[in-house]
Amino acid sequence: MAAPSGRSGRHAWAALVPAALLCLAALLCLAEPGTAPGAAPSTAEFDVRPGGEVHSFSRSLGDYGCTFTYSAQGGTNEQWQMTVGVSEDNGLFSCSIWRPQGKSYLFFTQFKAEVKGAKIEHAMAYSQAAAGALNDIPLKQEEFGITETTVSHREGKFRFELSKLMIVAKTPRDEL
Numbered sequence: 001m002a003a004p005s006g007r008s009g010r011h012a013w014a015a016l017v018p019a020a021l022l023c024l025a026a027l028l029c030l031a032e033p034g035t036a037p038g039a040a041p042s043t044a045e046f047d048v049r050p051g052g053e054v055h056s057f058s059r060s061l062g063d064y065g066c067t068f069t070y071s072a073q074g075g076t077n078e079q080w081q082m083t084v085g086v087s088e089d090n091g092l093f094s095c096s097i098w099r100p101q102g103k104s105y106l107f108f109t110q111f112k113a114e115v116k117g118a119k120i121e122h123a124m125a126y127s128q129a130a131a132g133a134l135n136d137i138p139l140k141q142e143e144f145g146i147t148e149t150t151v152s153h154r155e156g157k158f159r160f161e162l163s164k165l166m167i168v169a170k171t172p173r174d175e176l
Helices: 006-030
Strands: 042-048 054-061 064-073 078-086 092-098 107-116 119-128 144-146 150-153 164-170
Touching: 042 054, 054 078, 064 078, 064 092, 064 164, 092 107, 107 119, 107 164, 119 144, 119 150
Parallel strands: none
Antiparallel strands: 042 078, 054 064, 064 107, 078 092, 092 164, 107 150, 119 164, 144 150
């Protein structure tokens, strides 16, 4: 298949690359145990608790880790999941944080997901996660920021809705 060319082709590639990386993250996170050398993908459930206090949840896989820090208001505890995975060639680390029921009914006053041991290649935040007949609904780009190691809300721009975060990070490579 030839690469798209021209102005509209660049926009097509710009849209395809993030989508492909997110698909890869999903595959890394959902892969069967044993697909990565020495480190099977790991999923853990945790409660997202309202009350306005800052809480954190972390998972590690070998040399890599992911920490989700947040503060939320309203409602009651919600069951969320975090999955971390490493690609078969050990070149990518992924971290996905989401509410399996789709939409969160809590009001997030802040959030930050931080990776350890890798640099973020692509990340996306969603106000609604796909569940049943619901589709992923991404946050607007101005609502969150991405650095080499973090994805976090933007003060004054974030609209308090969060249901899913997906991160794909590149791991350091040892050159021969």
